[in-house]
Amino acid sequence: MISSPWILLLVGAIGASAMMIGVWLVSIRISNASYVDVAWAFGIAGTAVGYAFLADGSPLHRVVVGGLGAVWGVRLGTYLLGRLAGKEEDGRYQELRRRWAPNVNRAFFVFFQAQAGFVLIFSLPFAFVAADGGELTWLTWIGVAVALGSIAGELTADTQLAVWKGNPANKGKTARNGLWGWSRHPNYFFEWLHWVGWAVIAFSSPYGWIAIFVPVFLLTLLFKVTGIPETEAQSLRSRGDDYRRYQEEVSVFVPLPPKKRAEA
Known part of the structure; x- marks a missing residue:
C-alpha cells in the first residue's frame, strides 16, 4: 500500500502517459483524434480507482475516491463514446489538423501527452483524499x-x-x-x-x-x-x-x- 500522495501521482502520471500513447497510435490508424476526449474521461476514472486500491488511507476515504471518481468518469466517457462511435472526426480536431499540417501526427502526439498531463492534474484531489488516514x-x-x-x-x-x-x-x-x-x-x-x-x-x-x-x-x-x-x-x-x-x-x-x- 502507498501512503504518500506524491507516489500515487507518479504512478498516475506514468499510467496516463502510456494510455495516451496507445490512444494516439489508434487515432493515427483511424484518422480520428476525437477519441482523446473519451480517453481523458476514462483515464481520470482509472486514476481514481487505481489510487483507491493502491493508497493506504482510511477505507471510507478510498471508497469516496474510487466510487465517486468512477461514477463521474465512466458516465462521461460512455456518453462521449456513444456520441463519437461511427461518426467522422469532431470539427474541432479537423480544424487542428488543418492548422498543424504537415506535421499533424507529431503535433497530435504532443497534444495527447498534454491531455495525459491534464489527467494527472485532475487526479490531484483523488491522491490527497485516498492517502488520508483520518476521519471524514x-x-x-x-x-x-x-x-x-x-x-x-x-x-x-x-x-x-x-x-x-x-x-x-x-x-x-x-x-x-x-x-x-x-x-x-x-x-x-x-x-x-x-x-x-x-x-x-x-x-x-x-x-x-x-x-x-x-x-x-x-x-x-x-x-x-x-x-x-x-x-x-x-x-x-x-x-x-x-x-x-x-x-x-x-x-x-x-x-x-x-x-x-x-x-x-
Whole structure:
C-alpha cells in the first residue's frame, strides 16, 4: 500500500502517459483524434480507482475516491463514446489538423501527452483524499453532495441535448431546451462545479488545499484555451446567424434566465 500522495501521482502520471500513447497510435490508424476526449474521461476514472486500491488511507476515504471518481468518469466517457462511435472526426480536431499540417501526427502526439498531463492534474484531489488516514469531515460530505449534484446536472444537460438533436426538425439549429436555454455551456458549468466539489472534499486532507487549483485551472482552460472559444468558433462555422442570436440571448456559462429578444 502507498501512503504518500506524491507516489500515487507518479504512478498516475506514468499510467496516463502510456494510455495516451496507445490512444494516439489508434487515432493515427483511424484518422480520428476525437477519441482523446473519451480517453481523458476514462483515464481520470482509472486514476481514481487505481489510487483507491493502491493508497493506504482510511477505507471510507478510498471508497469516496474510487466510487465517486468512477461514477463521474465512466458516465462521461460512455456518453462521449456513444456520441463519437461511427461518426467522422469532431470539427474541432479537423480544424487542428488543418492548422498543424504537415506535421499533424507529431503535433497530435504532443497534444495527447498534454491531455495525459491534464489527467494527472485532475487526479490531484483523488491522491490527497485516498492517502488520508483520518476521519471524514463535514466538508467531505458537503463536497460529495456538490459533486453528485453536478453529475446529475451534467447528465440532465447531456440528455436534453440528445433529445434536441434527435428531432429532425432541429437540424442546423441551436439547442434551447431545458438547461440549454439558460446557459450556452451547461455541461461545462456542471463539469467545473464537479471539481469545485472535489476541492471541498480534499480540503480537510493533508495537502488537500492544493486541489483548489483544479477548478481554477479548469476555468482557465474553458474560457481561454480549448473549451468555450473552440466550441463556439465551431458552432459559428456550422450554424452561423442562429448561433450568433443564441450568443446574444443566453448566458455563456452560469445558468441564468435568457434575455428577451428585442422586437424588430
